Amino acid sequence: MNQELDSAAGSLPHDNFRCGTVALAGRPNVGKSTLLNALIGFRLSITSPRPQTTRHRILGINTSEAGQIMYVDTPGLHRGAKRAMNRSLNRAARSAISDVDLVVQVIEAGRWTDEDEALYAALVEQSSPRLLVINKVDLNKDKTVMLPFVAELVAKHSYDEIHYVSALKGQGLQELEQAILQRLPVRPPVFGEDEVTDRSERFLAAEMVREQLMLRLDQELPYATTVEIEQFNDRPDGIAEIHAIIWVERAGQKAIVIGNGGAQLKAIGTGARRHMERMFERKVFLKLWVKVREGWVDDENMLKKFGYTD
Template sequence: MNELEPVAALPHEDYRCGTVALAGRPNVGKSTLLNALIGFRLSIISPRPQTTRHRILGINTTDAGQIMYVDTPGLHRGAKRAMNRSLNRAARSAISDVDLVVQLIEAGRWTDEDEALYAALVEQATPRLLVVNKVDLNKDKTVMLPFVANLVATHSYDEIHYVSALKAQGLKELEQAILKRLPIQPPVYGEDEVTDRSERFLAAEMVREQLMLRLDQELPYATTVEIERFEDRPDGIAEIHAIIWVERDGQKAIVIGNGGAQLKAIGSSARRHMERMFERKVFLKLWVKVREGWVDDDNMLRRFGYTD
């Protein structure tokens, strides 16, 4: 007869631990909120919608409990390409397997995409909070309060919170509201862990962040990053080889830039971010390759990690 695994002890009798999905339409501030809540720059950020393409777990451990935040791709309408449909499936999947959902909206705005997400939420029995973000940009309460009052008259939430993720305003109150709704149970992760993602994954994200920030118009959406090699050399330097995939030869030329200047700038900035996050020197080598139609190729999407 096999012995039972010992049950982990609670740090104290009211210690709470659970998973919280940060959900919302694209570009509403989910990644900025995640980074602010865990006190660590984990999710990449750019002004462009749909910067987040993967579910990313950010862990915040305090004396009161452990909150595992899931930063989800933005749920969006008009998903015509296979990758966009995959992102929507990932977002819907994330809100179905958590202890609590935080729906993030922009102060003063409620769009069709916000409504579509709410419709998906009410299909679940999961508790949900409404978080109104960017209140620092909308300080007129004579506009804000009627907007929220009209919204909650037809939409049901357990609580409403007003925050500025960018300026870290209102986050303590939000954290307390989240904690009290999580189950009493021991922590899942160690107190120093901030994510379950590997350095390999984070390296790819940091290169992709620079593509989102530095390339114009729609080109960033035709790119993805694959880490071909990641190893720690005997001299303590992390050697990373990454491929930037694009769909057409013309896109490849733009990413490389005149005399390789654009690619060099992308690599230099990504390397500096990696060195801060990984806390060691990084040697980064980038290549740009063409794979026509990869955004609609299910096999390539699986290869690049775009799975539900």
């Protein structure tokens, strides 16, 4: 921890100041990343309508006068993990819930699936307190349907509290944050007041390119892609120069990512660059290449090279 961070952390109150780590866990596509972004007030985790958009554990930090909450956005725990990539995501999700002060299980309003049940079974093996967050309540027009759904849930499952939220609309978040804070230990902050993550700009740049792949490519193709940052330098003129490789599994996929006359790759690059400039608060020069590495999704060594670790 550097001196600047020590100084920032030391400026916060310490009497009854609470600080701890909270895992946001759930099956794919229940809105964990949207919830993280809403809770920290910063667009940190990439989002898309596709399940399994989140592939890495992302730490998002929210610091207030009352405390510092370190949220961990986890990959969605899912069944049918036949490929090495999917097994890696499940290991990362299970690892994230084993070493935190509190777990928040996020589900979709009105839906409880086998994957939700499997995650709950993993949670009860831990000693951490657990909250249930029912997300996307704004999409449920008939509120009376929720009553029997929740009644059946609480009859079979034990949670310290249940919260109804809409991460997208910002509903119910203040009450959820208070419930989290009161269950965290009293201790000084770990990070400075202005820090929102421990992830590097290099990592975030790769994620923003991958987000565009998830948003712009059809069907299963986004899952056969990953992004590696080959170069990230700040030039003397203040521009961040970033070179990134988009890896795919087959030559046919490469052609699709590039698109007719390079149009698709240009659109991916433009979308990613705009997000980078907003987040990094400086101009970005982004250069993208598409390369083929057959079977990288099932290659444990390549997965480690690309940062997929527990």
